[in-house]
Amino acid sequence: MIDFLQLTVAGLSQGSVYALLAVGLIATYTVRHVVNIAQGDYATLAGLGSISLVTAGLPLPVAILIALISVTLASVLIERLVIARVKNLTTLVSIILTLGVSTLLQAIMLLIWGAEAKRLPAFPGSDLTLGGVSIRSQELWMLGALVVVGGGVLLFYEKTRWGKALRASAEQPVAARIVGISPAAASVIAFAIAGFVGATAGVVSSPIYLSIWSGGLLLGLKGFVAAVLGGLVSFRAAIVGALLLGIIESYVAGYVASGWKDAVAFFILIIVLIIRPAGLVLRPNAVRV
Amino acid sequence: MHRAQRRLLVPAAVAASIALALTGCGASNFGGDSGGGETAEDGPIKIGAVLDITGVGANLGVPEQNTLNMLAEQLNADGGIDGREVELIIKDNQSTEDGAAKATTQLIENDDVDLIIGSSRTGPSLAMRPLVEAAQVPTISVAANAAIVDGSEWVFKTAQNDLVVLERILDDAESKGYTKIALVRDATGFGEGIADIITELGEERGITLTATESFEPSATDFTAQMTNIRAADADAVIIWGITPSAGLAQAAYVQLGVNKPVYQSHGVANDAFFEAAGPAADGVIAPMGRLLVADELSDDDPQKPVIDQFIADYSAEFGSSPSSFAGHAYDAWLVGTKAIEAAGTDPEALRDAIEATTDLVGISGIFTMTPENHSGLTADALIMALAEGGRWTLYEE
Numbered sequence: 001m002i003d004f005l006q007l008t009v010a011g012l013s014q015g016s017v018y019a020l021l022a023v024g025l026i027a028t029y030t031v032r033h034v035v036n037i038a039q040g041d042y043a044t045l046a047g048l049g050s051i052s053l054v055t056a057g058l059p060l061p062v063a064i065l066i067a068l069i070s071v072t073l074a075s076v077l078i079e080r081l082v083i084a085r086v087k088n089l090t091t092l093v094s095i096i097l098t099l100g101v102s103t104l105l106q107a108i109m110l111l112i113w114g115a116e117a118k119r120l121p122a123f124p125g126s127d128l129t130l131g132g133v134s135i136r137s138q139e140l141w142m143l144g145a146l147v148v149v150g151g152g153v154l155l156f157y158e159k160t161r162w163g164k165a166l167r168a169s170a171e172q173p174v175a176a177r178i179v180g181i182s183p184a185a186a187s188v189i190a191f192a193i194a195g196f197v198g199a200t201a202g203v204v205s206s207p208i209y210l211s212i213w214s215g216g217l218l219l220g221l222k223g224f225v226a227a228v229l230g231g232l233v234s235f236r237a238a239i240v241g242a243l244l245l246g247i248i249e250s251y252v253a254g255y256v257a258s259g260w261k262d263a264v265a266f267f268i269l270i271i272v273l274i275i276r277p278a279g280l281v282l283r284p285n286a287v288r289v
Numbered sequence: 290m291h292r293a294q295r296r297l298l299v300p301a302a303v304a305a306s307i308a309l310a311l312t313g314c315g316a317s318n319f320g321g322d323s324g325g326g327e328t329a330e331d332g333p334i335k336i337g338a339v340l341d342i343t344g345v346g347a348n349l350g351v352p353e354q355n356t357l358n359m360l361a362e363q364l365n366a367d368g369g370i371d372g373r374e375v376e377l378i379i380k381d382n383q384s385t386e387d388g389a390a391k392a393t394t395q396l397i398e399n400d401d402v403d404l405i406i407g408s409s410r411t412g413p414s415l416a417m418r419p420l421v422e423a424a425q426v427p428t429i430s431v432a433a434n435a436a437i438v439d440g441s442e443w444v445f446k447t448a449q450n451d452l453v454v455l456e457r458i459l460d461d462a463e464s465k466g467y468t469k470i471a472l473v474r475d476a477t478g479f480g481e482g483i484a485d486i487i488t489e490l491g492e493e494r495g496i497t498l499t500a501t502e503s504f505e506p507s508a509t510d511f512t513a514q515m516t517n518i519r520a521a522d523a524d525a526v527i528i529w530g531i532t533p534s535a536g537l538a539q540a541a542y543v544q545l546g547v548n549k550p551v552y553q554s555h556g557v558a559n560d561a562f563f564e565a566a567g568p569a570a571d572g573v574i575a576p577m578g579r580l581l582v583a584d585e586l587s588d589d590d591p592q593k594p595v596i597d598q599f600i601a602d603y604s605a606e607f608g609s610s611p612s613s614f615a616g617h618a619y620d621a622w623l624v625g626t627k628a629i630e631a632a633g634t635d636p637e638a639l640r641d642a643i644e645a646t647t648d649l650v651g652i653s654g655i656f657t658m659t660p661e662n663h664s665g666l667t668a669d670a671l672i673m674a675l676a677e678g679g680r681w682t683l684y685e686e
Contacts, residue, residue: 003516003517003519003520006512006516006545007512007513007516009512010510010512010513014510110343114347114351115342115343115344115347115350115351116347116348116351116533116561117347117348117533117565118564119564119565127544129546134544134545134546136544208509208510209509209510210509210533210537210565212347213343214343214344250510250512250513253510253512253513253514254512254513254516254517257503258476258502258503258504258505258508258513258514259476259503259505261505261508261513262505
């Protein structure tokens with residue numbers, strides 16, 4: 001039983017990273033119908049950036065703050081320089097475009113930070129053991145980041161007028177423009193959110209999972225699988241899906257074979273796309289803007 | 290809305306397949322430029338190297354690349370070999386078997402190299418072996434598994450064999466009265482066959498292998514493996530892998546409260562281990578070469594002057610101290626260039642000269658190759674090191 005709970009804890013913390021990335025992916029998909037393959041690279045970029053700043057002598061919170069802001073700006077820059085330039089942006093085109101962006105980001109990271117994995121110092125806090133289950137303080141930070149940042153984005157999109165306006169600009173672009181919502185501004189805001197959320201995932205996970213230039217693609221894909229579980233529109237379903245994915249991966253590694261771990265996500269992806277493209281969304285038609 | 294979700298199906302599938310295909314291959318190639326077509330005995334001497342510069346073997350390949358570049362520069366500054374310049378062509382195999390095979394084919398067919406060094410890890414080294422055997426190009430691997438040179442004609446290696454490393458570990462385990470050992474091993478070539486060797490060597494020492502778990506070198510979470518190891522019946526645990534994965538495994542091991550002594554392999558003989566494992570590294574015992582405990586060596590140690598010189602040169606050039614892997618590359622370069630000095634670049638003569646290497650003092654040990662032993666090092670090349678306060682210290686000669 002303790003082993004089972006231990007695996008669950010590991011799965012939840014891994015899942016929290018997937019969840020944050022899924023939130024970022026949905027943030028841009030709901031507004032621009034863009035599937036951003038570079039979403040995972042935001043995480044590694046923020047991780048590596050904050051590591052450099054800490055090495056340069058900045059205190060950890062300051063380094064993290066600068067990294068979060070920089071990656072948010074980088075995401076906006078990518079929107080302005082690449083995404084916004086395309087006239088008839090379909091989802092398929094966006095995948096190919098952002099795949100290019102991802103490759104470019106990885107090459108830049110390899111040139112700046114080299115090929116070796118690096119670690120950000122752990123956030124303050126002490127590890128604890130509950131009934132034989134060991135929990136790292138960093139894992140609590142990761143889950144906390146999901147609750148605060150992921151939950152914040154969810155509430156912003158679903159409860160605030162601004163958030164609803166963002167979604168409106170995707171569903172009814174012409175009508176949205178008539179009532180005064182600028183599609184360009186909506187797009188910029190969505191990419192800023194995606195950048196911030198991705199960067200958050202990168203800095204909170206770096207102390208445990210390390211940061212390496214090539215790590216973003218696989219991480220982003222796992223987030224993408226979670227986002228598909230949310231039908232690419234529902235933050236709630238995606239977050240639940242991401243946590244489930246993390247837990248299932250952990251069980252498979254523990255009870256079947258660790259080599260199968262990475263295959264789980266893609267197996268789930270195939271099953272979901274064939275059987276239930278709406279993912280975990282309970283009432284696909286009930287999504288309103 | 291429902292239609293929009295249907296529309297998702299195609300792009301989603303495309304995204305997944307494109308990206309899946311891409312995760313298998315890195316983005317960049319760090320390879321050097323291809324050379325011209327000179328093959329004559331008086332042109333430049335061409336030495337090719339295939340290293341794990343990007344990907345999971347980066348902790349190994351990067352210092353190896355640094356070392357070879359530095360040594361080639363030094364050699365050419367001293368006038369090369371017999372007045373011939375040495376041209377070093379380094380290729381990145383991206384830590385993959387197919388990458389190693391591709392790079393090796395390029396070195397043989399396009400660059401017409403006289404000698405090949407590589408790869409950094411066992412898997413890619415094994416992928417190179419049939420190619421260089423067929424093309425008859427003398428090759429010196431810097432990876433560990435004895436299978437790389439088992440029965441080979443053209444392939445040699447400079448890292449200590451896994452067999453002698455395990456002997457040292459099990460001798461120590463026996464002396465401490467351990468009878469049950471659990472193993473957590475790298476799932477790739479480096480960890481292949483380790484369980485069998487432990488079972489075999491353990492038999493004569495009264496030690497049995499009670500559990501085996503494996504991990505991918507790219508893994509970041511080790512809860513599953515360590516949870517199973519915690520439940521296993523063992524007196525001590527061997528974690529067999531390279532950094533950073535073996536270091537992260539060590540951190541998970543300690544965090545999950547498996548309070549048994551740990552042995553690691555010579556795959557963690559670098560500072561990257563401490564970066565990955567953090568304070569969890571303390572108390573780990575691992576067999577390795579003398580490089581990382583150089584300051585504790587006695588003055589009459591025959592390797593000391595060579596090691597001290599290498600540390601001084603490397604630190605001056607790159608601002609950090611060299612790892613054992615840098616040492617393996619140094620040794621491959623040393624063995625290779627000494628043989629070229631003696632025999633020139635005729636493939637047969639060069640191969641024979643490498644095989645005739647005798648009492649050559651290197652970084653990882655003192656090399657003596659024979660037709661039966663293309664690895665060149667004995668158990669004497671290893672010391673037992675103890676991880677203490679963020680560095681390796683001498684535990685036992």
